[in-house]
Amino acid sequence: MTPGTTGRKKVLFIITKSNWGGAQRYVADLATNLPLHEYEAVVAAGGTGEAGSASGTLFAKLETAHIRTIHLTSLGRDLSIWSDVQAMRALFKVIAHERPDVLHLNSSKVGGLGALVGRIAGVPRIIYTAHGWPFWEDRNALSRALIFAASYLTLLLSHAVICISKADAVAFVRLPYTKKRIKVIQNGIVPPDFLPASGAREKLFTAAEIAGHEKDAWVVTIAELTKNKNLFRALDAVAAYNTTHPRRIFYSVIGSGEEHSRLRDHIKALGLENQTKLHGFVGNAAQYLHAFHVFFLPSLKEGVPYVLLEAQAANLPIVATNVGGIPEIKTALMGHLVRPESVNDMVLQLERANCSLKGSAPATVRTVRDMVAETLQIY
Numbered sequence: 001m002t003p004g005t006t007g008r009k010k011v012l013f014i015i016t017k018s019n020w021g022g023a024q025r026y027v028a029d030l031a032t033n034l035p036l037h038e039y040e041a042v043v044a045a046g047g048t049g050e051a052g053s054a055s056g057t058l059f060a061k062l063e064t065a066h067i068r069t070i071h072l073t074s075l076g077r078d079l080s081i082w083s084d085v086q087a088m089r090a091l092f093k094v095i096a097h098e099r100p101d102v103l104h105l106n107s108s109k110v111g112g113l114g115a116l117v118g119r120i121a122g123v124p125r126i127i128y129t130a131h132g133w134p135f136w137e138d139r140n141a142l143s144r145a146l147i148f149a150a151s152y153l154t155l156l157l158s159h160a161v162i163c164i165s166k167a168d169a170v171a172f173v174r175l176p177y178t179k180k181r182i183k184v185i186q187n188g189i190v191p192p193d194f195l196p197a198s199g200a201r202e203k204l205f206t207a208a209e210i211a212g213h214e215k216d217a218w219v220v221t222i223a224e225l226t227k228n229k230n231l232f233r234a235l236d237a238v239a240a241y242n243t244t245h246p247r248r249i250f251y252s253v254i255g256s257g258e259e260h261s262r263l264r265d266h267i268k269a270l271g272l273e274n275q276t277k278l279h280g281f282v283g284n285a286a287q288y289l290h291a292f293h294v295f296f297l298p299s300l301k302e303g304v305p306y307v308l309l310e311a312q313a314a315n316l317p318i319v320a321t322n323v324g325g326i327p328e329i330k331t332a333l334m335g336h337l338v339r340p341e342s343v344n345d346m347v348l349q350l351e352r353a354n355c356s357l358k359g360s361a362p363a364t365v366r367t368v369r370d371m372v373a374e375t376l377q378i379y
Contacts, residue, residue, distance in 0.1 A: 165325025225257030
């Protein structure tokens with residue numbers, strides 16, 4: 001398709017990685033829900049992490065939805081002067097060829113590079129979505145200061161910055177030229193078609209596992225296996241809980257990522273092999289939520305996580321940490337938020353959650369339609 005011949009506004013989404021996580025889902029939700037008579041969506045991304053890596057689940061889902069994709073093989077997650085120069089050249093080439101009306105950037109690395117290249121290429125409208133500012137992460141003071149400065153520069157180079165939580169929006173409120181650029185647009189979902197509890201368990205577990213844990217409290221985390229998800233502390237909490245409570249927790253972690261091997265070793269060191277299951281990546285994982293009694297999200301850093309909105313729609317009691325935009329999710333199913341460093345807090349709230357019951361009707365959740373409508377106003 002030759003750029004500029006459709007009569008519609010073209011939105012070029014760019015994101016660093018094409019694996020499947022919250023930011024990738026956000027891009028897919030927007031790209032597949034834009035009004036077709038007004039907008040043409042194109043998505044460009046790197047591979048699953050390193051420069052030169054193969055494209056991931058994001059592209060597979062977009063291609064199924066007939067959204068055109070562009071694999072930027074030089075775009076990788078890690079910082080490197082040479083690879084970043086190559087990535088900038090690739091970004092300029094694709095932006096110059098596509099001539100988008102709107103350049104919508106996602107993830108911190110591509111935000112900075114893309115906003116600069118977009119300005120050079122004369123893109124009329126540059127939007128950056130901050131999926132949780134990277135300077136909130138646990139880093140040394142110098143790294144955080146440099147990342148803050150780079151994030152501020154990205155903000156200045158963009159025509160508008162979308163923050164998915166109010167907590168992120170206040171980060172730059174006192175700095176010049178920011179107030180009118182920043183807009184808060186929280187994530188929304190299409191509520192999943194949940195499988196019944198028995199059917200969901202049969203899909204995820206063997207008959208022996210189901211029978212062996214019939215009397216346990218079934219707790220689940222759905223997350224990418226990265227340091228920001230704080231899963232080692234979650235496992236410590238499960239181990240502590242199981243030593244002090246007669247009804248033990250059977251803990252499931254659904255997701256893949258770089259920490260898989262270390263998590264497996266930690267499970268073994270804690271003696272939790274029979275009480276924990278690492279499922280790996282599971283497509284449409286939210287549909288299985290009724291297999292569980294409690295949803296547990298122990299993150300160190302979050303925006304407004306999709307998985308909590310899905311747990312809310314599934315009417316599960318929720319135990320989550322007091323970080324990012326999590327406190328902005330208003331639901332009676334959410335217990336007291338816990339400190340991400342406190343195993344004791346986690347144990348206490350897991351105990352309370354396991355004593356609570358599901359509500360009589362699913363909670364009302366924010367929808368994708370809401371999110372798209374608000375984003376179109378920014379475009």
